[in-house]
Amino acid sequence: MSLDIQAVEKALLTGKWDDGLDSSSSHAPVLQIARNVVNGDFSDLKTSPSRDLFTVTQSNQDILDRPLAEWFNFSQAPAGSSPGDELLRLCCAVSCLHAFIQANWTGPDLDIKPLEVLALTPELSQRVSEDLLHQKAVSELAYGGEPAYHLAKTPIFLQLARLLLDTPFQHCQSAPWWQLRTWRIHEQLLDEPVAVPPAVFSGAARLLETFATEPDIAGRLLLEQGLLEHYVGNDKSAADYFVRAARATQLEYELTGALGKRTKFQEHDVTQLILLAESRARGDGSEPSSPQSQSQAQNPDPKDTSPDSTVNTSTEPKPNSTTAAASIDMAPAAIPETLALNDDTLLEQTAFTSSSASGLQAAAPGSRLGHIDPASQPALHPLDQSILLALCLNVKNTSPAHGLTAEQMAPYVARVIEHPRNWSVHTMALLLRSRLESSRTRTVERSVLQLQALVDQMPTADSAVAERLLYIHEILLPSKWEMERELALRYLTLGVVKSALEIFERLEMWEEAVKCWASMERADKGRALVRDLLEGRKAEADAVILQGKAISDKRRSVLDATREAKLWCLLGDLEPEHAVEHYTQAWEVSKESSGRAMRSLGGYYFAQGKYPETISCLRRAVAINPLLARSWFVLGCACIRVEDWEGAREAFVRCVSIDDEDGESWNNLASVYMRMGEAGKKAALEDGEEENAAQREDAPKQRIPFQNKLLAFRALKQGLKFSYDNWRMWNNYMIVALDVGELSEACRALARVVEERAAKDGPACVDEDVLDKLVDAVTRARAGGGEEKPDATADAASQTAGLERRVDDLFERTILPRVSSPRIFRARARLLMSEGRYGDALNAYLDAYRAGPAGTMEKGETDVERWREAVGEVEEIVDVLRNFGPRVEGFNWKLQARSVVRTFMGRTKDFEDEPEWARLVALQEEIRKEE
Known part of the structure; x- marks a missing residue:
């Protein structure tokens, strides 16, 4: 019977062996290996034919300094391998991966050692130790400028799995899926998430059409793709995968x-x-x-x-609860x-x-779950x-x-x-x-x-x-060290600092250990700890292991470089006066591969106001690890300072691509669009705390293309979903909305600014220019309302009606219950006048008069200019009363006008010698004649 390779692959993926596969006796050895892997037994790695894959035939002196990929023949696996050979390679890769997971994620302790797997020559067996393999694997697993955790157990197994899965597979369709799983575990081994090669996702996605066609198989694949997207910060894509998996x-x-x-x-x-x-x-x-x-x-x-x-x-009726429960017989013994x-x-x-x-x-109406108790x-x-x-x-x-x-x-x-x-x-x-x-x-x-x-x-x-590994790829379970780190951080929040410190020092997480010393007000102990590590007075576990070992200086420098660079960065954080020196040292020690060094140096230069240096450092940092939104954010801010608008746009677009809930980045992106001129037309708003460029004199509105304003409007609208209480963003949104003709949105934004600022800033919270423009828009629309509108303008009429309601609510529910000023009252009066509510409009005009200089002027005033301004206000309110007073039934406008003039003249008799006094006398006489 021929080998059903697809059935074996599905058994490996799901962790459930199909007994029907055992009938294929011609492939008994590889099938037995596959069955043992499914059952959580990886001992076949120690015996032939599995161990033959890990034969190291070279014995020359420099083999120890070469990459692990050059140690084994499978790094050049022939493209025309038989199905059995490919399946053997896949089984060994899965064994290595699951052995690493068992040792570092699920437990219990692993009963297989790396040296038992490798087939070494007699000469190499004297020189190669498990400690050396550990150091070599940790060094090679560093990726994207991020070091791998150096105390992970048996990292050589993860590296062997990666090398095996990188070989060509013609018959085993599930190899891309196992690469996806290996990348997820590899990401969790690094200090920070790094970008995953696009081929990892594209290769796995193709399996949905060919290999993963059964419901649970497809669900597993979609779920695992989503978990990897989630881990690297692509939450929208992850959400899509999770729902598709369901x-x-x-x-x-x-x-x-x-x-x-x-x-x-x-x-x-x-x-x-x-x-x-x-x-x-x-x-x-x-x-x-x-x-x-x-x-x-x-x-x-x-x-x-x-x-x-x-x-x-x-589409079928769902079984009742008893049937559904009975179909699941997977309850573990413990x-x-x-x-x-x-x-x-x-x-x-x-x-x-x-x-x-x-x-x-x-x-929900029509819910299929209404029958559930x-x-x-x-x-x-x-x-x-x-x-x-x-x-x-x-x-x-x-x-x-x-x-x-x-x-x-x-x-x-x-x-x-x-x-x-x-x-x-x-x-x-x-x-x-x-x-x-x-x-x-x-x-x-x-x-x-x-x-x-x-x-x-x-x-x-x-x-x-096997029980522990059955669904390990379908959940985001932390590694042992991450779980212990989380426990230590929990201790810190409870104030149990010494217990936390003990855990961090045992895990050799020196950055967290230094924070513990700082929380105990012993920052000097933290600095001493880092210096002792750098100067050799205190050694990490792997350094102790290597003491006395025959290892080349070249190899030792490679092994230690990544973590030494991190220690120099940590010392730079602790000694700001020598920060540049320490960060530069970290960059040099890592042979220009430490993203942490460039991030730290860029942040230091930004704080010092050295923006060109900041940009230079952070561009190197994001080239090494482009997934850290904070680096892009600071880079964008630095580009704004030097007016590199295209660079700033790129940086903030990357920020919001990584985290679309970053309201500050959306606001900055809008600010950049409002400054970059014609260049911004090329920018597509895919995904983005600076002052609004529309308010700056060096960015005149006539130079800002409308397309840029529209992009800025959309960016701010997106950002406000996540920064609803940020009045500065609402203020920017209000101005840009006015520019692009979104008057209803400008009205809503002004209301939010008033709600947030009124208690603290009073009338200053109202942008009176914007308020006047909104009122003007409504009054103009009402002035033309008597004309017969064609059908093509029905939507415009609806929008105008909506704006009228919003502006009315803005005054009645938001502004006037909180603040007032003469200009606000006059704007309100003009709105009421356009509605034909003349009595209310006159009252609003009178409120504006009472709140202005004329209404608040007291006896003894000496400011002539203020008095002259008040005279103009008196004349203005009398004209308003004269023009609109007769339209209000039962309103004695003449009596009101005479009272206004008489009261004002009575309070300001000290200015009788001024030329403008004659205007007041003449105004009083005009009113008397009209009576």
Whole structure:
């Protein structure tokens, strides 16, 4: 029987062996290896034929200084390899990858050593040690200017997996998928995320059309692509992948409300947030999905990317809860310890009303989940649980900081914790719950204890290796050292500094250790620690290992360069007076590969106002690692300072491409568009704290192309979604909106500025020029309102009516209840006059008069110029009364006018000798004659 290579590949990917494959006796050796890999047994790496792949035949002196890729023959694997040979290479790559994951992520401790895998010549076996392999692998795993964590266990296995997967594969279609998985693990090994080669995503994406056609296989692939996108900061793309994964597996979920109690003393049910979710029935005796539903699952629709939406992909009626639960028989023998809350007020979990009919409060119309009892939901498949945890991650990263994030995430986590089905998935759910509970007084204790329990469980053997690895690629579980680091940071927030310091020093995370010393007001100890490391008085673990080893100076410098550069950067942070010297030293030590050195030096120059030097440094930094938005942001600000508008535009577009919730970058991008002139026409607004360029004299409006203004308007509109309370952005938005003719938006922006600034700045918060233009727009529209409008202008008429309502509300609900000034009252009066409300308009004019110089002038005034201005106001208000007073029924405008003039003259008799006094006398006489 021929080898069913695709079935073996799917078994490797899913972690489930198909017993039907064992009948292929002609390929028994490689099939046995594949079966052992699926079962979490990697001992075949120590025996032939697997070990033959790792034969090192060269024994010349400089082999130790050569890359690992040159040690083995598989680096030049022939393109015409047989299916069995390719499958052997793939199995060995998976074994190496999973061995590394077991040693550093899932536990228990690995029972295989690197030297047992490599087939060395007698001469090399005397010179090559596991410590040397460790150092060599750590050095080669550094990528994008970011060092790999130097205390990771057996990193040689990850490097071997990468090298094997880089060889050509003609028969094994899943090789790109395993490259995707390897990249995810590699990213988590680095200090900071780095850009992933586009080929990694494109290669995996093609599998959806050829290889990953089954619902769960497609769901896994989409989910894993989304997790990698999420890890490198592409949250929008990640959200799309997560929802497509849910559609592929036919997971239905809905974030809604149900009646329930949250505390022990609660007497009445109130609406609680809940996630209703149901998996499709899978094999093992359950009814298979219909071909139609399978077709839908194989072609997921990525259009709906809302994590709160219901995903309905099956056209068949869903099984009841009992059937769905029965189809999932994957409960492990042991799960991570779930600590109880033991609080005197809060319940362990929300007690929902046990009735789907009466308990469900907000089910969407036509929801397919209305039959679910909120108090007893069906168990979910572990893959669907992983998707929900991924959606939970996305909620965390796409919600604005308005305090609801934890409330949104909690139902996702609670739904997964409710039915433990897999060791690793349950570990991830408990970790997320621990993070959510870390900021609440009543839950912070369980948060820390739960995290400690998760750290402690790693070395244990309470569950099988295969169980722990089964869904490890479908969740974003941190490595052992990252989890311990998180525990130490949690200790820091609680003030347990010494315990945190002990963890950081054991993990050799010197930057965090220095922060601990600083928090204890012992910054000198932190500086001494770094200097001791640099000068050799204190050695890191790997340096101790290498002491006395026969290793070339060249090799030693390569091994130590990345971390030594990081230490020099840290010393530069601690000694600002010598910062440039230390950062430069770091750059030189790393042989110009340390992105951290250039980021730090660029930030130092920016603080010193040396903008050309800043730009030079940061351009090098972003060339090494383009995923750090802060570097692009500072680079953009420096370009603005030197008026390099094209460079600034590029920098801020990159900022918002990385993080589209960065309101400051959107604002700066708009500012750049308003300054860059014709060059900005070439800029496409794809994705972006500086003052608004429209207000600067050196950027006259006539030089700004309309297209640039429109781009600036769109950028500000996007940024305000995430900086709603930033009145400066609203002020910029108001001005640009006025420029592009978006008057309703300008009105809305002015209202927001007044709401934010009125209490502190009073009338100064109102841009009276903008207010006048808005009123002018309304009055002009009303002046032409009597003409018959053709059908083509119906939309314009509707927009005008909308602007009228907005401007009315602006005065009545926003401005006048908070602030007032003569100009505001006059603008209000003109608006009322255009509406024909003459009585209200006259009252507004009189309010403007009373608030101006004439109305506020008291006896004893000596300022002649102010008095002359007041005389003009008196004449103006009398003209207004004369023109519009007769239109108001029952209003004695003559009496009002005479009273205004008489009162003003009575208060300012000291100015009788001024020429303008005669104008007041004449005005008084005119009024008397009219009576």
